[in-house]
Amino acid sequence: MKSITSPRQAKIGLSRGPGYLRFLKACACGLALLSLTCLFAFGQNAPTYRVDPSWPKELPNNWIIGQVGGLAVDSHNNIWVLHRPRTCTPDEVGATLTPQRSMCCYPAPPVLEFDQSGNLLQAWGGPASAKDWPSNEHGIRIDSAGNVWLGGNGDDDRQLLKFTNDGKFLMEIGHPSAAPENNQDTTMLGRPAGIALDEPVHEIYIADGYLNKRIVVYDSETGKFKRGWGAYGIPLSGIDNIFPVPAYKPADPHDKQFRNPTHCVHISNDGLVYVCDRTNDRVQIFQKDGHFVKEFYLRPDTLGSGSDWDMDFSSDKAQTYLLIADGTNNVIWTVRRSDGSVVGITGHAGRNAGQFHWVHQMAADSDGNLYTGEVDTGKRVQKFVLVK
Numbered sequence: 304m305k306s307i308t309s310p311r312q313a314k315i316g317l318s319r320g321p322g323y324l325r326f327l328k329a330c331a332c333g334l335a336l337l338s339l340t341c342l343f344a345f346g347q348n349a350p351t352y353r354v355d356p357s358w359p360k361e362l363p364n365n366w367i368i369g370q371v372g373g374l375a376v377d378s379h380n381n382i383w384v385l386h387r388p389r390t391c392t393p394d395e396v397g398a399t400l401t402p403q404r405s406m407c408c409y410p411a412p413p414v415l416e417f418d419q420s421g422n423l424l425q426a427w428g429g430p431a432s433a434k435d436w437p438s439n440e441h442g443i444r445i446d447s448a449g450n451v452w453l454g455g456n457g458d459d460d461r462q463l464l465k466f467t468n469d470g471k472f473l474m475e476i477g478h479p480s481a482a483p484e485n486n487q488d489t490t491m492l493g494r495p496a497g498i499a500l501d502e503p504v505h506e507i508y509i510a511d512g513y514l515n516k517r518i519v520v521y522d523s524e525t526g527k528f529k530r531g532w533g534a535y536g537i538p539l540s541g542i543d544n545i546f547p548v549p550a551y552k553p554a555d556p557h558d559k560q561f562r563n564p565t566h567c568v569h570i571s572n573d574g575l576v577y578v579c580d581r582t583n584d585r586v587q588i589f590q591k592d593g594h595f596v597k598e599f600y601l602r603p604d605t606l607g608s609g610s611d612w613d614m615d616f617s618s619d620k621a622q623t624y625l626l627i628a629d630g631t632n633n634v635i636w637t638v639r640r641s642d643g644s645v646v647g648i649t650g651h652a653g654r655n656a657g658q659f660h661w662v663h664q665m666a667a668d669s670d671g672n673l674y675t676g677e678v679d680t681g682k683r684v685q686k687f688v689l690v691k
Contacts, residue, residue, distance in 0.1 A: 354657030371676025373443030599643025618671030
């Protein structure tokens with residue numbers, strides 16, 4: 304049968320014969336090359352998530368949690384929650400009142416360990432666990448041996464505590480104090496907020512904090528101070544002791560100091576130290592010796608409590624993305640780690656599953672799933688399953 308040539312095919316000199324097939328193959332090769340070029344230019348697709356509304360499972364013993372001050376995932380992919388029992392309101396813990404107001408509830412112990420399915424594995428902690436238990440729980444990390452580090456940001460909380468996996472007290476860095484801000488004093492902390500561990504060299508990094516505004520590093524075995532720095536890597540001697548700091552204004556020049564709170568610290572696989580300078584709406588990045596590398600701003604028009612509250616890294620080996628919890632805008636930002644550009648958003652302000660009210664803490668497991676914790680009246684934890 305004779306092939307039919309359309310006017311368009313005639314214009315470009317093609318018919319549905321061998322020449323036409325060669326043209327189609329050339330187009331296919333060109334599209335494949337274009338796709339490959341785009342893949343190299345933009346990297347893998349940004350991760351996306353869906354909420355698991357059934358996580359965690361109902362707590363036993365009529366327990367309820369308060370504000371979530373800390374959240375971490377251990378080497379076994381178990382999820383640790385540090386909450387604040389003292390933030391439970393009388394109507395939330397009516398069963399504890401005399402006379403008893405209601406059938407439920409009782410505040411859960413402050414340290415809770417869950418598995419990935421949401422089952423509670425153990426619970427412990429509180430003032431009976433250590434004489435300097437913090438007055439307002441904040442920050443938790445678990446080392447590869449299963450030891451638990453936690454702190455607090457109450458008015459007199461100037462310490463970090465270390466426990467065994469089942470809650471036996473081991474050691475303390477710092478001590479409670481009512482002294483004013485002092486970024487030069489390394490014998491105690493300043494209402495610490497965030498914790499990171501560099502286990503091969505036995506070091507613990509502390510984002511310090513709600514009173515001080517610095518990063519300090521201690522030996523995780525002995526508690527001995529090793530080094531510290533402020534914004535842009537300035538030495539501790541160069542950090543001012545002004546508290547409270549003036550309100551952030553987006554039009555002002557870049558702040559040469561961290562603001563309170565210096566809220567989180569995390570170490571990437573390639574050995575960079577990431578710091579949440581929360582109310583300055585920025586993330587600063589350092590080498591482990593405190594040498595400043597770069598910074599990026601995250602929705603810099605955000606006022607109030609700032610835009611970067613906590614973070615973790617995507618689960619790919621290169622940790623291509625940062626996942627950043629923003630408790631003011633109440634979203635999780637997906638940010639390209641190489642340049643700080645926003646490539647995705649998870650969540651929205653609200654009370655439904657998958658929404659947030661003051662999302663305060665977050666962590667990722669090795670499968671790439673995210674776990675979040677809320678403060679103020681949010682008082683809940685949620686799981687977001689990696690979709691792609």
